[in-house]
Amino acid sequence: MIIGSILENQNIEKRIAITPEVVKKYISLGFEVCLIKNYGFHLGIKDEHYKDIGAKVLDEETEVLNSSDIIVQLGMLSDNKISNLKENQTIVGVLNPYSNKEKLESLSQKKINLFSLELLPRITRAQSMDILSSQANLAGYKAVIESFANFEKAIPMMMTAAGTVPAAKVLVVGAGVAGLQAIATAKRMGAIVFATDVRIASKEQVESLGGKFLTVEGSENLETDGGYAKEASDDFKKKQEELLSETLKKIDIVICTALIPGKKAPLILKDNMLKNMQSGSFIYDLAAIQGGNTAFTELDNIIEKNGVKIMGESNILNKLPVSASNLYAKNVFNFVENLIDKETKKININLEDEIIEKTLIK
Numbered sequence: 001m002i003i004g005s006i007l008e009n010q011n012i013e014k015r016i017a018i019t020p021e022v023v024k025k026y027i028s029l030g031f032e033v034c035l036i037k038n039y040g041f042h043l044g045i046k047d048e049h050y051k052d053i054g055a056k057v058l059d060e061e062t063e064v065l066n067s068s069d070i071i072v073q074l075g076m077l078s079d080n081k082i083s084n085l086k087e088n089q090t091i092v093g094v095l096n097p098y099s100n101k102e103k104l105e106s107l108s109q110k111k112i113n114l115f116s117l118e119l120l121p122r123i124t125r126a127q128s129m130d131i132l133s134s135q136a137n138l139a140g141y142k143a144v145i146e147s148f149a150n151f152e153k154a155i156p157m158m159m160t161a162a163g164t165v166p167a168a169k170v171l172v173v174g175a176g177v178a179g180l181q182a183i184a185t186a187k188r189m190g191a192i193v194f195a196t197d198v199r200i201a202s203k204e205q206v207e208s209l210g211g212k213f214l215t216v217e218g219s220e221n222l223e224t225d226g227g228y229a230k231e232a233s234d235d236f237k238k239k240q241e242e243l244l245s246e247t248l249k250k251i252d253i254v255i256c257t258a259l260i261p262g263k264k265a266p267l268i269l270k271d272n273m274l275k276n277m278q279s280g281s282f283i284y285d286l287a288a289i290q291g292g293n294t295a296f297t298e299l300d301n302i303i304e305k306n307g308v309k310i311m312g313e314s315n316i317l318n319k320l321p322v323s324a325s326n327l328y329a330k331n332v333f334n335f336v337e338n339l340i341d342k343e344t345k346k347i348n349i350n351l352e353d354e355i356i357e358k359t360l361i362k
Helices: 020-028 047-052 061-067 101-109 124-129 131-150 177-188 202-208 234-250 321-339 354-359
Strands: 002-005 032-036 056-058 070-072 090-093 113-116 158-160 163-165 169-173 192-196 253-256 282-285 301-305 308-312
Touching: 002 061, 020 032, 020 047, 020 321, 032 061, 047 056, 056 061, 070 321, 090 321, 101 113, 113 354, 124 321, 124 354, 131 177, 131 253, 131 282, 131 308, 131 321, 169 177, 169 234, 177 192, 177 202, 177 253, 192 234, 321 354
Parallel strands: 002 032, 002 070, 032 056, 070 090, 090 113, 169 192, 169 253, 253 282, 282 308
Antiparallel strands: 158 163, 301 308
């Protein structure tokens, strides 16, 4: 069995799916590892490093794709690369079935096995494979760092002979994995932190990190069985809007993290609400890639409305590619290990395994 990977489009994705650390693990499972030349060069990993621990490094992408039984990537392969695939190969990655539906159906008809890791069920056994959590954790941290770097005031309270600098007030919208890490990071750096989420269960988690949870009066529990947020009712949205409008008057920095899997990001900070914010405030919108949580978010651009700066990036993890790659590669290895029959060393698509059944695109 050969497991392979090629580079993503470097303009939009700098992460890699196979790091030297997991090469050793794949080899111990009985795999051969096949990579394209300069696979990790942009992250400071030379081809010789991969070769020294047993990986093969090939000159042509088509060689890697043709020889691999399992291909592991970050995103969907481009059309010209897909044309090199053959029957019974397996692709593992973040395949985004909601926007790549036709392409995935075509691949499935070619008898290519497709596993999309963002569809992993939220069960204990799948935690070590959970790419959404590992990557969102880093994104929440980095969103705070980016916000603080662009905010033109000090963050912690400082008492000086010339007077006191008050602590910055941060609002985190959405208390999932990214939001909770944002709360923890902002708190550690001396900010006063508030948070809101449609899931009532988030209140205890927010408060355990030192944040103040903003509760919508008469709120309903908008959490799916899988632990994700679901669409709120119009009544809830109205009450949330009133609460946020009032809260924003005293907030310096907002970190938006609210996402609904497979859907456009909910619009939470509307035009009229932003008018309540003080000039010089800053908003970082982690939901930008899915449309954004604010009315004015633009991908890969910082815009200014009424003196408030709004920033959204298509891939914030390109600013942490080494850490993100290390975690992603381990997640993928754990998934592949579960996919392989330990006796035959072959792929075993056991649909009685919830992890395999949920991630397989049929």
